[in-house]
Amino acid sequence: MYNHERRRQLLKLLSQRGFIAVTELTKLFNISLPSARRDIVWLLEHNLARRRLGGIECLPGKPALSFNPDSSQPELPLRAARRRAIARAAAAMCSDGETVTINGGATTLLMAEFLATKQLTVQTNSFQSVRTLINAGSSEVVLQAGTIDRQRGIVLSPFERDYATYHYSSKMFMGIAGVNEHGLIESDAERQRAEQRMIDQAERLIVLADSTELWPRTGPVLCPLSAVDTVITDTQAPPAAVAMLHRSGVRVVQVSP
Structure with missing residues (x-):
């Protein structure tokens, strides 16, 4: 799975659940811990989520979905x-x-x-x-x-x-x-x-x-x-x-x- 596709799915999952632990990412997407951390940093740098102890969560008052659901890539x-x-x-x-x-x-x-x-x-x-x-x-x-x-x-x-x-x-x-x-x-x-x-x-x-x-x-x-x-x-x-x-x-x- 390409990075942009995985991150698109991660955004969608985050919008549904509100919080995802970094260790859970490795199991959900079958990726290494460093790859999971890179995905988290990418989301933080693009202000699509914020840190919470052990993982990331949706921004308060702001939808986590910042992409077109009909597109395979975020609207960047x-x-x-x-x-x-x-x-x-x-x-x-x-x-x-x-x-x-x-x-x-x-x-x-x-x-x-x-x-x-x-x-x-x-x-x-x-x-x-x-x-x-x-x-x-x-x-x-x-x-x-x-x-x-x-x-x-x-x-x-x-x-x-x-x-x-x-x-x-x-x-x-x-x-x-x-x-x-x-x-x-x-x-x-x-x-x-x-x-x-x-x-x-x-x-x-x-x-x-x-x-x-x-x-x-x-x-x-x-x-x-x-x-x-x-x-x-x-x-x-x-x-x-x-x-x-x-x-x-x-x-x-x-x-x-």
């Missing part, structure tokens, strides 16, 4: 186009000579392609972004030291005082797991600690979030909305979420794919 092309448009708009905010921080994520990763003609100093924890910037750009690149998380393509530092605490940037670009009136949501504790150190060393925090990521959800708050300068999203963003951001003094830029 439009979302990919939205993310590219968001990444392009983010890259346009970078000026030659700046030092910027780009956190690892599905949308921020796309920024590297649009930064090829820029002369920047780019700090990142994404070794995939580093590869693109080195192969197709002339910017100076600083990669965080630490342990490589292969599944997410990022480096996570175990140290409280790492490279991020000694490097200042004019802008930090990052993705989010979700947002509510209390702030940005990041459910992964290890990633949250690393992101907080980066945020503390940046003058402006710019969030890249497509419309599905602005769906209100609960979870650990990474930082309050008062710390956010700008949110770049697409034209399908929920009006209530956009209004909430405006009330909090956050600038919202909406782009069309």
Whole structure:
């Protein structure tokens, strides 16, 4: 069974049951534990589910089905186009000579392609972004030291005082797991600690979030909305979420794919 077909069935099963344990996935689809974990990471990165102890569950108030039941693949092309448009708009905010921080994520990763003609100093924890910037750009690149998380393509530092605490940037670009009136949501504790150190060393925090990521959800708050300068999203963003951001003094830029 191909990955996309297995994940389509997994989404359908998740919508029916609400929760699936990671060990159960190995039995249901006759796959290895690493393959099951990769499927879970894929769902989390596309905001089609959220972590729960031992497995994944449906997002509260949001249907788990984010695909066309008559199609063999999830409806991701439009979302990919939205993310590219968001990444392009983010890259346009970078000026030659700046030092910027780009956190690892599905949308921020796309920024590297649009930064090829820029002369920047780019700090990142994404070794995939580093590869693109080195192969197709002339910017100076600083990669965080630490342990490589292969599944997410990022480096996570175990140290409280790492490279991020000694490097200042004019802008930090990052993705989010979700947002509510209390702030940005990041459910992964290890990633949250690393992101907080980066945020503390940046003058402006710019969030890249497509419309599905602005769906209100609960979870650990990474930082309050008062710390956010700008949110770049697409034209399908929920009006209530956009209004909430405006009330909090956050600038919202909406782009069309």
